[in-house]
Amino acid sequence: MDEVALRRSIIEHCLEMNASGLNAGTSGNISVRWGDGLLVTPTGIPYRDLAPGDLPFMRFDGTWQGPLAPSSEWRFHLDILRNRPEVNAVVHTHPPYSTALAIKHLEIPALHYMIAAAGGNSIRCARYETYGTAALSEAVLEALEGRKACLMANHGMIATGPSLDRAMWLAVEVETLARQYVLTLQLGGPILLDDAEIDRVVEKFKGYGMRSKAAPDLPLSVPGATTVGSATSAAGISPPDRRSCKAHRRR
Ligand SMILES: [Zn+2]
Numbered sequence: 001m002d003e004v005a006l007r008r009s010i011i012e013h014c015l016e017m018n019a020s021g022l023n024a025g026t027s028g029n030i031s032v033r034w035g036d037g038l039l040v041t042p043t044g045i046p047y048r049d050l051a052p053g054d055l056p057f058m059r060f061d062g063t064w065q066g067p068l069a070p071s072s073e074w075r076f077h078l079d080i081l082r083n084r085p086e087v088n089a090v091v092h093t094h095p096p097y098s099t100a101l102a103i104k105h106l107e108i109p110a111l112h113y114m115i116a117a118a119g120g121n122s123i124r125c126a127r128y129e130t131y132g133t134a135a136l137s138e139a140v141l142e143a144l145e146g147r148k149a150c151l152m153a154n155h156g157m158i159a160t161g162p163s164l165d166r167a168m169w170l171a172v173e174v175e176t177l178a179r180q181y182v183l184t185l186q187l188g189g190p191i192l193l194d195d196a197e198i199d200r201v202v203e204k205f206k207g208y209g210m211r212s213k214a215a216p217d218l219p220l221s222v223p224g225a226t227t228v229g230s231a232t233s234a235a236g237i238s239p240p241d242r243r244s245c246k247a248h249r250r251r
Pocket of ligand 1: 028092093
């Protein structure tokens with residue numbers, strides 16, 4: 001993809017982020033690795049008013065060029081891309097369910113096998129730090145250790161990926177998991193999958209490497225995985241598992 005096409009794609013993904021309900025207004029921001037830095041959404045401009053040339057280019061030393069200043073949240077975008085060479089795109093939004101959990105400093109536990117799409121058996125919640133600070137970057141990088149997504153306390157969510165399509169896809173999945181978690185908390189709490197099962201699904205996801213175009217290395221569903229956690233009744237309604245529920249409260 002050439003630079004103009006990439007810039008156009010970032011704007012299209014911003015519009016998609018709002019159309020899908022993943023974001024409201026201009027609170028979200030997107031970055032994509034480019035050359036020795038990144039292209040990042042500018043600060044405070046409605047996405048529909050953006051032209052490809054408006055997106056600032058930032059070098060990894062923090063200097064930037066462009067007609068508009070980078071998002072006020074550029075720092076963690078830059079720090080994630082600088083510290084995680086396998087990541088090429090970062091999507092950050094304040095979607096309702098992920099943010100509700102983050103306001104309660106809750107991480108998302110292994111309530112569904114799709115949690116493995118984020119790289120492990122949980123989606124952690126980064127501790128609260130003021131937006132735009134190096135301290136927030138540090139908190140986010142810790143929460144992203146071995147993961148592709150995280151929540152951010154009293155703030156929102158971050159999803160990363162080897163491409164912008166993948167990062168955006170994961171952002172939707174994380175918000176879906178967050179919504180499922182909030183709903184099951186109302187039913188007494190989820191029954192969680194064990195670590196061995198999540199490890200299996202993480203491996204299965206890796207195996208789908210070249211097959212899917214829509215969500216490049218991930219299936220929309222994993223055959224056979226629906227029987228996992230079959231301790232549930234036929235109706236799928238089970239007594240609350242309070243032990244599991246407490247176990248994932250943020251320490
Ligand atoms: Zn934010």
